[in-house]
Amino acid sequence: MSTYQDMIIEDIGCSPDDAVMIEHIMREDIFHSTLDWQTRAQLCRAARKAAKILAENRDLYVLERAYARTIFEEMQQAAAQKLRA
Numbered sequence: 001m002s003t004y005q006d007m008i009i010e011d012i013g014c015s016p017d018d019a020v021m022i023e024h025i026m027r028e029d030i031f032h033s034t035l036d037w038q039t040r041a042q043l044c045r046a047a048r049k050a051a052k053i054l055a056e057n058r059d060l061y062v063l064e065r066a067y068a069r070t071i072f073e074e075m076q077q078a079a080a081q082k083l084r085a
Contacts, residue, residue, distance in 0.1 A: 001019070004023050004026075005019040005023055006019075007043060008023060008047045012048060012051055014051060020065070021065060022050040023050075025050035025053050026047060029053060030046045030049060
């Protein structure tokens, strides 16, 4: 779990799975950037906004996360097969 996810859980009281998606929304949809240049207050406001976005579009973000996980696992399997060859 990232430091940002720990902060998100502490600030808004969400589940660890939601914290992953909220951090993603903060990076990709709110700031369009890394999070390291934000103040704690900005991060907290963004986490609340991202939680609302997640609540409104949960199915989309759950599907996106599942798809990313599938692609990652396929890449790991391909790399493992390449090493065995």
